[in-house]
Amino acid sequence: MPPATDDKVLASWNGLMIGAMARAGRILKDERYLKAAERAHAFVVNKLWDPASSTLSHRWREGHVDGSQQSESYLYFLRGSRVLYEATLNPSYLSLAVTLADRAIALFYDKLNGGFFDGEDRDDLVFRLKDDYDSATPTPSSVARFEYGVLSEITGEGSYREVAEKSLLSVSDTIRQSPTQLAESLKAVSFMVGKPARVVIAGAKQREEFLKVAWTGLRHNLLVVGTEGPVSKFTRQLEEVKPGQTTAYYCVGQTCRLPETNPEVLAEWLREDRGSEKSPETEVEIPSAPTPE
Incomplete structure (x- = not known):
């Protein structure tokens, strides 16, 4: 009997990998990686993205879509779409990145304190979690702090920069006291205070x-x-x-x-x-x- 195989497809993990493969394809001048990124992006869009409702499901396996709405799916796939846009200049990737950014704000953004909740607001939740510790994968909020800053520069949309700045301010004490806890957010700080x-x-x-x-x-x-x-x-x-x-x-x-x-x-x-x-x-x-x- 063959060992069990974890063959689910996650929008979030694919988003991170798509961005990495697109970047590798350009930097290493290897078209295989860039084409792999585009194929993976097309798969996620075809299987997990619903253009009618502008929703991105979290998981696909053997034709089944779970329908779960998680901020990491939207924000990681936003990153993959944005990097793939820069690698190809195909405007459809940027258009999707902007749509994902707007939907993530509507579904997960903490308008009072900044940052992004892990899941959507639901009546059966006692409270909503916000993870702020970058480990093997960065937190959704850390990715958002960088990506909304970048999107503000690309699109000229000032509200994206406001989201990035407010989300950074929400963890400013943590960044000062324990910067390695939010390594991904440090990239956002560097980007926001510099002159891109x-x-x-x-x-x-x-x-x-x-x-x-x-x-x-x-x-x-x-x-x-x-x-x-x-x-x-x-x-x-x-x-x-x-x-x-x-x-x-x-x-x-x-x-x-x-x-x-x-x-x-x-x-x-x-x-x-x-x-x-x-x-x-x-x-x-x-x-x-x-x-x-």
């Missing part, structure tokens, strides 16, 4: 070449975004310098370097220290869509 940079890629013809460059080397507080889907209004204004000529912008806040069509130049920018002084000739404030000269 964005590589914005407009156009499709050379998108893959620019993506390979953008994912090379140090990626601390660096986001890779396109100009389609639920990105910020500012990002949507950035266009190709000429039709059919893929263009990259390197931006911090609403200040960007001049548009660039050569991936090698973008690679050089990314090798520079972002904290160093940059000459005015290589930066431009872009209040509206850039106009080719």
Whole structure:
């Protein structure tokens, strides 16, 4: 008799793995990992996501879906969708990440104190738990603190940053007294107090070449975004310098370097220290869509 096999499929664990595989595929330049991430994402969406009610069930096994609503499912799969978006610039992944973020707020967010409850509000619960100890897997609240900060930068939605900040403040004493207890939340602190940079890629013809460059080397507080889907209004204004000529912008806040069509130049920018002084000739404030000269 063969040993018992744990063959259930969890939305939460798959979300973490999808993000890791997508990141590995880009950093290691191995398309197998990226394709595996996309296949796993499609499976979870097809089996566990109900677009009619915008609900994500927790577990699937042999065709059976449990229907349980857990914050780790929404927030871990949000992470997987967001990382997969940055790895491919497929706007459908970002759209799903935004939907998951909104639903997680509606179902699990502690509006009074910040942070996310483990389960949905139900009449048969005496009280709702909030886990705040990162162990083998990070807590849902820790993942949320980082992901809502990132989504705020990508989408320009200020309410996401408010969720991230309030959730961080709810554990500020713990972070000061025992920072290793919330290692994942420390990433959120670093992201929120820093100046995240964005590589914005407009156009499709050379998108893959620019993506390979953008994912090379140090990626601390660096986001890779396109100009389609639920990105910020500012990002949507950035266009190709000429039709059919893929263009990259390197931006911090609403200040960007001049548009660039050569991936090698973008690679050089990314090798520079972002904290160093940059000459005015290589930066431009872009209040509206850039106009080719």
